Amino acid sequence: HEPIAVRELAQKLSLKMKDVGERVLRLGGSEEYYNWNPETKVDLDVAELVGLELGRTVKRMAPPENLLEYRSRVREGRGGRRVEWPLRPPVVCVMGHVDHGKTTLLDALRQSRVAAAEAGGITQRLGAFHIPGVGEGGEEGGLGITVLDTPGHAAFRAMRMHGALATDIVLLVVSATDGLQEQTLEVLRMLEEQWAEEEEDFCMQRGGEGGKMEGFSPSLSLMVAVTKVDKLHGEEEVQTALYKIEHALAAHGIMSEALGGDVQVVPVSAVTGAGLPDLLDRVRLQAEMLELRADREGPGEGVILDAGMEKGLGMVMSVLMRWGSLAPGDVVVAGEQWGRVKKILGARNSPGGPVDRALPSMPVRVLGLRDLPTPGQEVIVVKSEERAEAVAKARREAAERRRYQETAATEVLGEEEQE
Numbered sequence: 001h002e003p004i005a006v007r008e009l010a011q012k013l014s015l016k017m018k019d020v021g022e023r024v025l026r027l028g029g030s031e032e033y034y035n036w037n038p039e040t041k042v043d044l045d046v047a048e049l050v051g052l053e054l055g056r057t058v059k060r061m062a063p064p065e066n067l068l069e070y071r072s073r074v075r076e077g078r079g080g081r082r083v084e085w086p087l088r089p090p091v092v093c094v095m096g097h098v099d100h101g102k103t104t105l106l107d108a109l110r111q112s113r114v115a116a117a118e119a120g121g122i123t124q125r126l127g128a129f130h131i132p133g134v135g136e137g138g139e140e141g142g143l144g145i146t147v148l149d150t151p152g153h154a155a156f157r158a159m160r161m162h163g164a165l166a167t168d169i170v171l172l173v174v175s176a177t178d179g180l181q182e183q184t185l186e187v188l189r190m191l192e193e194q195w196a197e198e199e200e201d202f203c204m205q206r207g208g209e210g211g212k213m214e215g216f217s218p219s220l221s222l223m224v225a226v227t228k229v230d231k232l233h234g235e236e237e238v239q240t241a242l243y244k245i246e247h248a249l250a251a252h253g254i255m256s257e258a259l260g261g262d263v264q265v266v267p268v269s270a271v272t273g274a275g276l277p278d279l280l281d282r283v284r285l286q287a288e289m290l291e292l293r294a295d296r297e298g299p300g301e302g303v304i305l306d307a308g309m310e311k312g313l314g315m316v317m318s319v320l321m322r323w324g325s326l327a328p329g330d331v332v333v334a335g336e337q338w339g340r341v342k343k344i345l346g347a348r349n350s351p352g353g354p355v356d357r358a359l360p361s362m363p364v365r366v367l368g369l370r371d372l373p374t375p376g377q378e379v380i381v382v383k384s385e386e387r388a389e390a391v392a393k394a395r396r397e398a399a400e401r402r403r404y405q406e407t408a409a410t411e412v413l414g415e416e417e418q419e
């Protein structure tokens with residue numbers, strides 16, 4: 001999120017400094033760039049514009065992409081003082097095999113608090129809801145939990161692809177009566193891929209070649225809820241089911257606490273409510289261990305969960321905040337679209353009521369976009385409408401070029417095949 005020097009940008013993009021500087025001057029649209037030199041700091045959206053024009057991809061070093069920075073959990077404050085970022089609520093994503101009880105569990109969790117239940121009707125459309133913490137005033141201690149409405153594996157994959165993974169904890173739902181099924185294993189495979197990718201990134205940043213690395217811990221962690229335990233008869237049957245499921249998980253490299261690993265496995269019933277308070281406590285415990293922190297200052301960043309028309313509101317974009325803050329009046333680029341935030345609504349301050357400042361891990365609804373953005377893509381705050389428009393336009397054009405090239409490639413292939 002920090003501006004980048006012309007020199008460093010040129011290096012990262014493997015371009016001549018002069019070429020980069022010229023574009024910064026022309027595309028930056030700001031007086032500060034008129035007399036650029038190698039040390040001139042360039043805003044990341046200008047860097048992106050420069051990259052797009054020169055056929056390069058500029059990735060914002062946003063967490064969890066930049067895991068090292070993410071993990072250091074401190075930043076340089078004013079006067080070079082180290083400032084610790086505040087804790088943020090964990091974001092939990094419920095996944096699992098069809099009919100194993102994801103929706104029922106989400107409904108039960110939503111009703112587990114009066115306020116959350118009231119907000120449910122509104123937050124349902126968000127694709128996320130927030131369970132307030134004990135004595136939540138926003139400060140450390142008693143943090144809430146943000147739960148992503150099961151987005152389906154496709155949406156989850158889209159978020160991964162855009163590097164905008166919005167989840168801290170995957171809560172894998174496994175039916176006590178059915179055990180591990182096809183889609184359960186699919187989730188495990190997806191996690192495996194994610195972990196491998198993160199580890200590789202971690203090694204690269206350390207200047208290594210990839211492979212296993214000391215000190216690595218993934219940003220995405222796993223918990224297991226064994227549901228429908230009310231269908232079993234007595235504690236003994238429950239223990240047998242847990243034993244079977246934990247050993248089946250171990251066969252896939254997932255070690256539960258009972259088997260000497262660190263994955264929590266919690267028996268619950270979404271129908272009777274048994275085990276639900278324990279489940280929430282354990283999620284909080286997990287979050288505490290992950291020590292999730294994010295900067296609340298500076299321009300906001302989030303992930304688009306959903307976008308569409310809402311009666312009486314017009315175009316609404318659901319966003320999960322990841323970083324910094326977002327407030328009405330801010331100018332945002334959302335994927336390939338842009339707009340000035342007219343209003344923010346969310347489940348946090350009051351059910352569906354206005355939010356004056358959206359902070360990390362908060363699910364909110366944002367009004368003010370001009371066109372529908374694509375879920376899974378990122379939302380970022382930028383300095384001005386001119387810049388937002390330029391970035392959105394450059395992104396659309398780049399996407400258009402990619403599509404054109406893909407079509408051209410397919411056509412060439414098609415012709416060859418016909419021969």
Ligand code: GDP
Nearest residue numbers: 097098099100101102103104227228269270271
């Ligand atoms: P999803 O496909 O994973 O979202 O599964 P659902 O939440 O739709 O649940 C599938 C079926 O299992 C429904 O008929 C639920 O009523 C039932 N179910 C879900 N959780 C429980 C539970 O804890 N106990 C019992 N007895 N039934 C459950």
Ligand code: MG
Nearest residue numbers: 099102103104
């Ligand atoms: Mg469902």
